[in-house]
Amino acid sequence: MQIEKGFRVHIVATEPLLNTPVALSFDDKGRIWVVEMENYMPDSIGTGEELPVGKIVILTDKNGDGKMDERKIFLDSLVLPRAICFIENGILVAESPNLWFYEIKNDKPVNKTLVDAAYAEGGNVEHQPNGLFRALDNWIYNAKSSKRYRKQGSKWLIERTHFRGQWGISQDDQGRLFYNNNSENLQGDYFSPGFGTANSNQSRLAGFSESIIKNNKVYPIRPNTGVNRAYMKGIIDENLKLVNFTAACGPVIFNSTLFGPDYYGNAFVAEPSANLIKRNILSNDGNLVTGKQAYIGREFLASTDERFRPVNLYTGPDGALYIVDMYRGIIQHKTYLTPYLKSEIKARNLTQPLDYGRIYKVLPKGKKARGIKIPQDPSKLIALLSDSNGWVRNKAQQILVDGKDKSLEPPLKQVLRSGSQTLGRVHALWTMEGLGVLKKEDVLPLLKSTDWTMRMQALVVLPSVLNMENYKEFLAVLTAILDENDELAAPYLAFLGPHIQAFDSAEANKLLMGLSKKYANNIFISDAVISNLQNKEAGFYKEFSGINPDTSLVLSKRLKKIVDDMAKKKVNAPDPAKEFPRGLALYRSICQACHGADGNGVNGLAPPLNNSDWVTGDKKRLAAVVLYGLSGPITVSKKLYKAPEVSGEMPGIASNTNFSDEDVSQVLSYIRGSWANSADKVSKEDVAAIRLK
Numbered sequence: 001m002q003i004e005k006g007f008r009v010h011i012v013a014t015e016p017l018l019n020t021p022v023a024l025s026f027d028d029k030g031r032i033w034v035v036e037m038e039n040y041m042p043d044s045i046g047t048g049e050e051l052p053v054g055k056i057v058i059l060t061d062k063n064g065d066g067k068m069d070e071r072k073i074f075l076d077s078l079v080l081p082r083a084i085c086f087i088e089n090g091i092l093v094a095e096s097p098n099l100w101f102y103e104i105k106n107d108k109p110v111n112k113t114l115v116d117a118a119y120a121e122g123g124n125v126e127h128q129p130n131g132l133f134r135a136l137d138n139w140i141y142n143a144k145s146s147k148r149y150r151k152q153g154s155k156w157l158i159e160r161t162h163f164r165g166q167w168g169i170s171q172d173d174q175g176r177l178f179y180n181n182n183s184e185n186l187q188g189d190y191f192s193p194g195f196g197t198a199n200s201n202q203s204r205l206a207g208f209s210e211s212i213i214k215n216n217k218v219y220p221i222r223p224n225t226g227v228n229r230a231y232m233k234g235i236i237d238e239n240l241k242l243v244n245f246t247a248a249c250g251p252v253i254f255n256s257t258l259f260g261p262d263y264y265g266n267a268f269v270a271e272p273s274a275n276l277i278k279r280n281i282l283s284n285d286g287n288l289v290t291g292k293q294a295y296i297g298r299e300f301l302a303s304t305d306e307r308f309r310p311v312n313l314y315t316g317p318d319g320a321l322y323i324v325d326m327y328r329g330i331i332q333h334k335t336y337l338t339p340y341l342k343s344e345i346k347a348r349n350l351t352q353p354l355d356y357g358r359i360y361k362v363l364p365k366g367k368k369a370r371g372i373k374i375p376q377d378p379s380k381l382i383a384l385l386s387d388s389n390g391w392v393r394n395k396a397q398q399i400l401v402d403g404k405d406k407s408l409e410p411p412l413k414q415v416l417r418s419g420s421q422t423l424g425r426v427h428a429l430w431t432m433e434g435l436g437v438l439k440k441e442d443v444l445p446l447l448k449s450t451d452w453t454m455r456m457q458a459l460v461v462l463p464s465v466l467n468m469e470n471y472k473e474f475l476a477v478l479t480a481i482l483d484e485n486d487e488l489a490a491p492y493l494a495f496l497g498p499h500i501q502a503f504d505s506a507e508a509n510k511l512l513m514g515l516s517k518k519y520a521n522n523i524f525i526s527d528a529v530i531s532n533l534q535n536k537e538a539g540f541y542k543e544f545s546g547i548n549p550d551t552s553l554v555l556s557k558r559l560k561k562i563v564d565d566m567a568k569k570k571v572n573a574p575d576p577a578k579e580f581p582r583g584l585a586l587y588r589s590i591c592q593a594c595h596g597a598d599g600n601g602v603n604g605l606a607p608p609l610n611n612s613d614w615v616t617g618d619k620k621r622l623a624a625v626v627l628y629g630l631s632g633p634i635t636v637s638k639k640l641y642k643a644p645e646v647s648g649e650m651p652g653i654a655s656n657t658n659f660s661d662e663d664v665s666q667v668l669s670y671i672r673g674s675w676a677n678s679a680d681k682v683s684k685e686d687v688a689a690i691r692l693k
Contacts, residue, residue: 001308002221003301003362004279007259012322012359013059013068021324021357023130025084026317026391028374028399032059032068032359033091035081037326040125043351044342046334049125054078056093058107059359066369068359075102075109080125085132085140087151088402092140096120096128099149101156115149115156124335127593130167134398136175136426137194137460138434143169143179144593148193160197162189162208163602166593168250168270168312172282173390173423174453175430175460176289178212178267180248183649184604185213186267186280190287190524192460195495199534201562203600203608206527207491211604212267213280213291216244216643220274221302226344227273228332229649232631247273247331250312250324253282255390258319259364267291268300268321272309272331276302277323286488287524301362306348318369319389320361327356334658335590336651374399382411385431386424397427401434409437416442422453429457433464440470447477452488459492463499471503475511482514490519494528501532508532509540516544516555526555530562537562568611568676576673583670586663590653591671599675606650607634607641610675619682622668623690627654654691661687 001009013032023035036055042048056075059068075093083094090103092115099119102109120128129145140149143165150157165179165187172178178188190207223240227247230236237243250270257264267280279300282291294300301323309331312324329350332341345351363369372392375381384396400408412435415428429446432438443465446458466474478496481489494515501508512529519525533540541559550556577584588597591609596602599610609615614636615622629652633642653659661684668687672679 001301001303001305002299006365007362008365009301010066010320010361010363012066012361014358015327015356017059017068017071018057018357018359019055019355020326020328021359022326023083023312024314024322024324024359025086026314026395027058027086028395030061030317030371030373033057033074033084033086034059034324034359035084036357037080037082038355040080040326040328041330041333042354044330044334044337044345049334050079052077052079054081054095056081056084056091066361072107074104074107082125082128082130083132083142085134086398087134087140092132092149094119094130094132094142096125101151116147116158119147120145121588124333124589126333126335127166131165131169131179133169133171133177134394135171135177135193136394136397136430137192138401138430139194141169141177141193143167161193162197162205163596164189164209166249166605168252170251170253170267172253172265172289173255173426174456175426178251178253180251180269181604182247182249183216183245183643184211185216185245185248185269185278185293186211186251186291187604188212188289190289191491191495191528192456194460194463195492196528196531198498199531200598201534201537201566202527202530203596203598204527204603205531206523207287209603210289211645212282212289213293215293216248217293218242218245218271218274218276218278219295219297219299219302220276221299222275222304222306224274226306226329226341226348226350228336228338228341228651229629229631230344231338231340242271242274245269245271245274247271248278250310252313252315252321254315254321256315256319256321257388258367258369259321266294268313270310270313270323272311272326274302275305275308275310277310277313287491306350307356315389315391316361316369316371317374317389317391317395318361318371319391320363320369323358323360323362325358325360327358328354335653335656337656338651339655378403378405378408379411382408382415382428382431385415385427386419386421393423393427397431397434400431404435406435406437408435412437413442422451425454426457429461433461438465440465440473444473444477447474447481455489456492459489459496462496466499466503468503471500475500475504475507478511479514482511482518485518487519487522487525490515490522490525491528494525495531497529497532512540513544513547517547520544520548520550520553520555523554523558526558529555530558533559537566565611565676573678574673576670579673580666580670582663583666583668586659586667587670591667594650599671599677601646603645605646607636607639607646609671610677612636612677615671616677616679619668619672619680619686620690622672623664623682623687625650626652626664626668627687627690628652660684661691 060070085092099116103111131143146163148161166181224242279294309326594606601608668682
């Protein structure tokens with residue numbers, strides 16, 4: 001490995017102590033719980049991938065030297081497990097398609113509960129939900145998913161949220177989520193993750209799934225001919241090295257002071273195809289988050305070993321940067337594996353070895369990183385809410401919330417009101433929210449704070465304390481914020497609309513109209529307003545147009561598009577899902593992850609199929625795209641889509657023998673008749689004819 005000057009890499013665990021690790025979590029004793037996705041692509045055709053050999057294991061450092069030396073199996077007989085999350089007295093385990101909760105007793109699983117039988121509907125192993133990230137707002141979020149989870153007593157709450165990313169998820173100190181897809185360095189949210197999902201007619205909401213780092217170049221230190229489409233022009237350079245991200249994953253917002261102030265809040269991103277880890281520097285400008293690569297022409301860490309496959313990154317209890325190295329040759333799933341890559345695998349015997357895996361941590365030279373022993377004393381836990389290490393702050397909050405001790409309200413309130421550190425106050429606020437002891441009088445003063453961080457957190461937490469008895473008092477303060485022209489707070493005011501609507505629809509509409517009058521040319525505020533208007537878009541558009549007839553305004557244009565799209569929806573048309581059930585199943589398995597369940601595309605991945613001239617036009621051209629793929633910018637219905645708005649590459653499936661001509665005809669017929677599309681069917685003979693050309 002080559003690493004940034006002043007740093008060193010320390011081995012935490014290696015085979016035979018672990019096998020094919022893909023994710024980890026630290027418990028309050030400093031032990032590492034590892035998800036082992038054993039049997040992922042044992043060979044180029046995935047032989048035996050469905051066998052139940054995956055595990056959750058506990059690694060322990062017995063002698064305190066920083067290296068794990070004991071392995072204990074917590075759970076076995078799993079099929080391709082992908083994520084875990086500690087909560088209360090147990091652990092969530094993602095084993096597609098199910099999400100399970102196991103209580104833990106003496107390091108053994110007991111009382112298995114099914115939380116969600118549809119945690120991962122459809123999709124191959126590369127495109128299924130993962131992460132199980134317990135965020136600042138006490139909800140659990142995922143990458144590659146539009147669901148969030150929360151335990152309430154013995155019940156599990158499941159709510160709709162924004163669809164995010166592909167593999168791996170993290171957050172900054174404000175609780176905003178960050179993620180990516182395979183070809184994009186870093187994506188993220190400008191606003192709190194719990195807002196803006198009330199309108200399913202709104203296919204794209206500005207401020208979520210934003211491209212944070214526009215530069216997707218990578219700088220490997222070895223040839224990368226073993227990537228799926230290296231035969232295509234521009235994928236690798238004249239030195240046979242990868243040019244841009246093709247397997248970006250496992251991002252972490254590094255919120256530890258161990259590396260020094262220049263590294264705090266940086267985003268590290270793994271690229272297993274190029275055997276490297278990227279460092280990015282983030283900046284905040286109001287609500288916006290932007291960033292740049294830390295270096296040009298080099299990386300924070302890169303390896304000459306083709307089997308070095310970093311797939312997840314974490315801030316550890318000791319403040320170090322932890323790396324999960326899957327360590328294997330094949331990381332491309334069989335669904336999209338090209339004949340070219342199959343030949344590369346054979347040439348260098350990349351199927352072997354199959355029983356390796358490593359965990360590393362990165363440390364500054366000359367510094368020792370010591371893990372912290374999480375205390376049981378609540379007063380000490382409350383003190384840790386202000387710790388300099390983000391992992392410690394988050395863990396202290398989670399343990400306090402899981403403890404359900406409402407008698408801690410007074411000391412938490414003391415931190416919230418007079419704590420010397422903003423981050424400690426933020427965690428105290430959300431700990432109180434998690435315990436259910438947060439009150440109106442705790443939040444109201446924060447809405448008037450001159451500290452934007454506290455004012456923002458108050459706006460985010462407000463729905464937790466809003467009720468019929470106090471909403472008018474809060475509404476008066478929100479209206480005052482609007483009158484004060486607080487543009488930073490304005491999107492949050494709009495996002496609060498559905499919560500005001502529950503008690504007073506007239507006042508909610510008045511607030512939204514007030515925001516529209518002032519900020520109709522602000523895309524973030526406009527979209528936040530529209531997020532309130534499920535099936536009321538036409539009426540609001542008419543009312544607003546009567547006040548301001550300027551059709552060039554951002555709000556007017558975006559409202560008009562939704563109204564027009566809804567008018568195009570077919571009424572009493574045959575249900576393509578019933579006519580082409582195999583097509584629906586294949587769409588969910590292969591296409592939905594990038595093009596969306598509603599066919600409207602996924603920002604950063606793929607353009608829309610709904611209302612697409614590529615879909616409803618020449619069916620021979622459409623079949624060729626599915627069979628042989630597509631690369632580069634693409635114009636869909638007169639709009640140009642290019643990176644980073646889309647990935648720029650769509651892999652073909654012609655070489656995958658699992659998909660017959662009938663399968664392809666079914667999925668094409670399904671999308672040509674779904675949503676607002678209305679085009680003739682595609683026969684298996686049509687597909688066969690394209691294969692012959």
